[in-house]
Amino acid sequence: MDEQLFFKKLNNLCTSKEIFYFLSSLEVMSDTMASGALQRISEVEVLDNGLKNPGLLENEVFRALCFQFELESSKLSNTGLLNALQALIKLRIDPQSTLMTSLLSESEERLGRGQLTAENLCALGESLLELEGPSCATLEQIANHMQERGIETWSPREIVMVYKILQVTVREGKQCQNLLNRLNSVTLDTVSQLSSNFASVILNSLVVLRQTQAVLLVTALCKHSVKHVPYFTDHELVNVLEAFLYFEQNVQIFTKALKRHVPKSIHTMHPQTVSKVMQYCCKKMILSKPIFDAVAEGFISSADNLTTDQIAAYIIPFGTLNYLPPSASSLFRKLETVLHTRLRHFQPHTLLNLLHSCALIQRYPINFLPKIFSPYFLQKLQAQPPGLNRVVMSQLTQLFLTVTLECPFYEGLKRLSKYQVKAFPMPHSSPDVHLFKRVKKGLLYLLKKRIYFASEVSTPYCYVVDIEIKLDEEGFVLPAAQLEEVHRRIALCVDGQNRFCAHTHNLLGEEAIKQRHLQLLGYEVVQIPFFEIESLQNTRKMADYLHKKIFP
Numbered sequence: 292m293d294e295q296l297f298f299k300k301l302n303n304l305c306t307s308k309e310i311f312y313f314l315s316s317l318e319v320m321s322d323t324m325a326s327g328a329l330q331r332i333s334e335v336e337v338l339d340n341g342l343k344n345p346g347l348l349e350n351e352v353f354r355a356l357c358f359q360f361e362l363e364s365s366k367l368s369n370t371g372l373l374n375a376l377q378a379l380i381k382l383r384i385d386p387q388s389t390l391m392t393s394l395l396s397e398s399e400e401r402l403g404r405g406q407l408t409a410e411n412l413c414a415l416g417e418s419l420l421e422l423e424g425p426s427c428a429t430l431e432q433i434a435n436h437m438q439e440r441g442i443e444t445w446s447p448r449e450i451v452m453v454y455k456i457l458q459v460t461v462r463e464g465k466q467c468q469n470l471l472n473r474l475n476s477v478t479l480d481t482v483s484q485l486s487s488n489f490a491s492v493i494l495n496s497l498v499v500l501r502q503t504q505a506v507l508l509v510t511a512l513c514k515h516s517v518k519h520v521p522y523f524t525d526h527e528l529v530n531v532l533e534a535f536l537y538f539e540q541n542v543q544i545f546t547k548a549l550k551r552h553v554p555k556s557i558h559t560m561h562p563q564t565v566s567k568v569m570q571y572c573c574k575k576m577i578l579s580k581p582i583f584d585a586v587a588e589g590f591i592s593s594a595d596n597l598t599t600d601q602i603a604a605y606i607i608p609f610g611t612l613n614y615l616p617p618s619a620s621s622l623f624r625k626l627e628t629v630l631h632t633r634l635r636h637f638q639p640h641t642l643l644n645l646l647h648s649c650a651l652i653q654r655y656p657i658n659f660l661p662k663i664f665s666p667y668f669l670q671k672l673q674a675q676p677p678g679l680n681r682v683v684m685s686q687l688t689q690l691f692l693t694v695t696l697e698c699p700f701y702e703g704l705k706r707l708s709k710y711q712v713k714a715f716p717m718p719h720s721s722p723d724v725h726l727f728k729r730v731k732k733g734l735l736y737l738l739k740k741r742i743y744f745a746s747e748v749s750t751p752y753c754y755v756v757d758i759e760i761k762l763d764e765e766g767f768v769l770p771a772a773q774l775e776e777v778h779r780r781i782a783l784c785v786d787g788q789n790r791f792c793a794h795t796h797n798l799l800g801e802e803a804i805k806q807r808h809l810q811l812l813g814y815e816v817v818q819i820p821f822f823e824i825e826s827l828q829n830t831r832k833m834a835d836y837l838h839k840k841i842f843p
Contacts, residue, residue, distance in 0.1 A: 292317060292320070292324075294321065294323065294324060297317075297320070297324050297327075298324075298327060300313065301313065301327060301328060301331050302331065304331065304335075305335055306335060307332050307335060307336050307344060307347045307350070307353075310328060310331060310332055310335070311347075311350055311352040311353065314328055314352050314356075315352050321368075321371070322360075322363070322366075322367045322368055322371030322372075322375075323368060323370050323371045323374070325356055325359070325360070325371065325375070326360075326370070326371045326372075326373075326374035326375035326378065327374065328356065329356065329374070329375055329378035329379065329382075330374055330377065330378040332347070332353070332378065332382070333377075333378045333379075333381035333382050336382070337381050337382065337383075341383070342382065342383065348382070348384075357379075357384075357390050360375050360390065360393075360394065361389060361390040361393050361394075364393045364394055364396075364397040365397060367397070369401065369406065369407055369408065369411045370410075370411070372394060372397060372398060372401075373398060373411055373414035373415055373418065374414065375394060376391075376394045376395065376398060376414075376415075376418045377414060377417065377418050377421075379391060379394070380418055380421045380422060381421070386422055398415050398418075399429060402415065402429070402432055402433065402436065403432070405436065407436070409437065409440055409445075409446070409449055412433050412436055412437055412449075412452070413448050413449055413452045415433060416430065416433045416452045416455070416456055417452065419433075420455055420456075420459070430456045430459055430460060431456075431460055433452075433456060434453055434456050434457070434460075434470075437449060437452075437453060438470070442473050442474065442477055443477060445477065447481055447484055447485055447486070447489050448489070450474065450477065450478055450481065450489075450493070451489050451492050451493060453470075453474060454474065454492065454493055454496035454497075454500075455492065455496065457470070457471060457474075457496065457500060458496050458499045458500060461499070461500055471500060471502065475497075475502065475505045475508045478493060478508055479507055479508045479511060482508070482511045482512055482515050483515065485512075485515060486519075487516075487519035487522045487523050487524075487527055488524075488527060490512055490515055490516055490519060490531070491516075491519075491523060491526075491527035491528075491530045491531050492530070493512060494509075494512050494513075494516070494530055494531055494533075494534035495530040495533070495534065497509060497512075497534065497538075498530075498533055498534050498537045498538075503538065509534070509538045509540065510540065512534075513531075513534070513535060513538070513540045513542050513545065514542055514544075514545075516531050516545060517542065517544050517545045517548050518548075520545070520548035520549060520551075520552050521548075521551075521552050525560060525561040525563070525564040528564055528567070528568075529563065529564055529567045532567045532568065532570075532571045533567070535571060535575075536570070536571060536574055541575065546575070546577055546579070549568065549571075549579070549582065550579045550581055550582060553565075553568055553579075553581075553582045553585060553586075554581045554582060554584070554585035557585040557586065557588070557589045558589065558592075562593070562596070562597050562598075562601045562605075563601065565586060565589060565601075565604075565605065566600070566601050566604035566605065567604075568582065568586075569582075569586060569604050569605060569607075569608045570604060570608075572608055572612070573607065573608040573611050573612065575793060576612065576791075576792050576793045576799070577612075577792065577793050578612045578614055578792035578793070578795055578797055580614070580616075583608070583609065583612075583614055583616055584616045584617060584618070586605055587609075587616040587618050587619070587622045588618060589605075590602075590605045590606070590622060590625065590626075591618060591621050591622055591625050594625050594626070594629050595629070599633065599636050599637045599638070599641060600638075600641060602626075602629060602645070603637075603641045603644060603645045606626060606645055606648060606649070607644055607645060607648040608648075609622075609648065609652060610647070610648025610649060610650070610651035610652050610800045611648060611651070611799065611800050611801075612792050612797070612799060612800065613651065613652060613792075613797060613798055613799055613800040613802075613803045614652070614792075614797065615652055619654075623649070623654045626649075627658070630656075630658075630659060631658075634659065634662065638675065639668060639671045639672045639675055640672065640675060640677070640683070642659075642663070643663065643672065643683065643686055643687070644686070646659055646660075646663060646690065647686040647689065647690060648800070650689065650690055650693045650804070651800030651801065651803065651804050652800060652803075653697070653807075655693065655694070655697065655698050657694070657698060657701055657703075660690065660694060660701065660703055660704070660705075661703040661704045663687070663690065664687075664690075664691075664703070664704040664705050665704055669687075669710065679710065681712060681716050682716060684710050684711070684712045685712050685715045685716060685753075687710050688710070688711050688712050688715070688753055689715065689753075689804065691705055691711075692752065692753070692808055693804070693808075696808055696811040696812070697807075697811065711753075712753055713749075713753065714749060714753055714754075714755060715753050715754060715755075715801075715805075721789075722747075722757050722785050722787060723785070723787025723788065723789060723821065726785055726787045726821055726824070727746070727757070727785050727787075729824065729827075729830075729833060730758065730783070730785050730819055730824070730833070730837070731744075731746060731758070732830050732833065733830055733833030733834045733836070733837050734758070734834075734837060736830050736831065736833070736834040737834040737837055737838055738760075738768060742770045742771060742772070743760065743768045743769075743770060743771060744758055744759065744760050744771055745758070745759045745771035745772075746758050746759075750809075750812070752808065752812055754805050754808065754809060756782045756783075756784075756809065756814070757782070757783055757784055757785045758782075758783035758785065759771065759780060759781065759782060759783075760780075760781040760783070760841065761773060761777045761779070761780055761781075762777075762778055762779040762780075762781065763776050763777070763778050764776070764778040766779075779815060780813065780814050780815065781814065781815045781817055781841060782809050782814040782815070782816050782817070783817050783819055783841070784802070784805075784806055784816060784817070784818050784819060785819045786798070786802065786818060786819065786820045786821060787821050788821055790802045791820075791821075796820065796822055806818065817840055817841055819837075819840065823836070824836060
């Protein structure tokens with residue numbers, strides 16, 4: 292049969308049974324046709340977790356094909372040999388079998404003799420990488436042969452292959468930065484031609500190979516990824532998100548594409564992909580209500596199938612970014628049920644992070660706090676990395692403050708005093724220096740003397756107040772250093788953009804809980820957000836604004 296007609300018919304067949312019936316009707320076929328048949332069988336029969344029909348390996352037509360490939364390996368064309376090798380690897384044929392040993396050995400001999408074309412080299416490289424135990428020497432040999440052809444003439448597939456090979460060789464301690472620099476430069480010119488798969492693979496390689504200096508290439512790939520967002524597989528999207536996080540890329544149009552794609556796809560996405568999307572949003576401080584609402588719905592319906600790490604990854608961003616979705620009551624009811632049944636399966640630090648994030652948004656984990664404050668649990672926290680560092684002790688202290696101030700009815704175990712911190716290390720809470728300066732200038736204009744307000748005041752409750760003003764019983768401003776006759780304390784929170792979710796007026800969880808607690812501790816909290824004062828042109832206007840805000 293004519294090869295073209297053969298492949299046309301073959302590609303219309305959808306089961307191995309149909310393919311075997313079709314092959315048994317032919318008297319003669321070329322090795323290219325036979326290897327094409329094996330590839331088609333692998334396409335229709337291979338699932339992520341194995342073969343649809345393991346019995347196909349015992350089929351007599353399949354066995355006859357394999358026998359012929361083993362017997363005639365030295366007489367096969369390069370294409371027939373390498374396509375057959377790729378198909379058999381996908382079909383999980385034992386790499387130690389005489390068939391596979393014969394095909395691998397023949398491929399490596401032809402590689403050594405320099406008989407393989409660029410297309411063949413790619414096919415062999417892909418096969419060796421798929422086997423997951425590649426000989427570094429053979430892969431280096433493939434890379435060297437490809438370099439002889441001139442790196443500038445490589446196709447996208449060849450470029451991707453070399454990145455994959457370099458990942459393996461670098462893992463084995465080989466230094467290839469000169470080749471990488473050339474490869475990065477050539478890749479930059481081909482970015483627009485890359486498929487979603489190739490773009491994802493290259494970004495992943497750049498992360499593994501720590502190519503932080505390849506700024507132009509990384510930026511171009513991240514921008515190019517935008518159009519592929521709806522088409523990425525779960526694995527590809529995870530690679531791309533990891534690259535965005537690793538290289539600290541901020542591409543707003545990529546985030547917009549995610550906002551459109553994730554809510555529609557949440558029920559078909561792998562939980563690990565959803566976890567990575569939430570990690571991306573959390574690290575970038577992106578509060579996308581459509582994404583968070585969809586993730587909340589997804590959690591309610593699938594929480595029982597999630598790992599403990601995935602449960603934490605789904606929920607923690609709600610606390611960090613201070614957001615309660617419309618389905619909050621069902622969401623936290625489901626979380627409580629899951630925690631009751633699986634509490635002992637959580638790693639100590641994961642559990643603490645999860646419960647602390649709930650407290651940030653006033654979802655108090657009362658039923659689980661006795662466990663958190665128990666000496667046994669604290670010992671487990673200390674024993675596992677990162678141990679009882681300042682961040683962990685701050686979370687414990689803040690949980691203690693939360694139950695003391697917000698849950699006075701709680702009578703269970705509380706934190707031991709030796710685990711208290713003197714001040715909370717809040718990475719996003721340090722004041723915006725420029726904004727702070729303008730507010731202090733306005734206050735000086737308003738109150739006439741610097742002695743009437745104090746800045747960055749430490750409190751006995753671990754919080755630092757940006758600006759404190761003291762008033763006596765009649766409402767007159769007292770000097771900041773005065774300790775007697777203080778009737779009211781005003782805490783000014785100078786909230787720069789770093790205390791809000793990106794591009795929103797939504798306070799972050801750590802700032803919201805601070806302002807809530809200061810109020811409960813007796814302060815009159817006055818919020819001075821950046822978006823209210825950035826347009827005030829001069830000190831007098833700032834003073835007028837502060838007068839109305841502090842002394843309405």
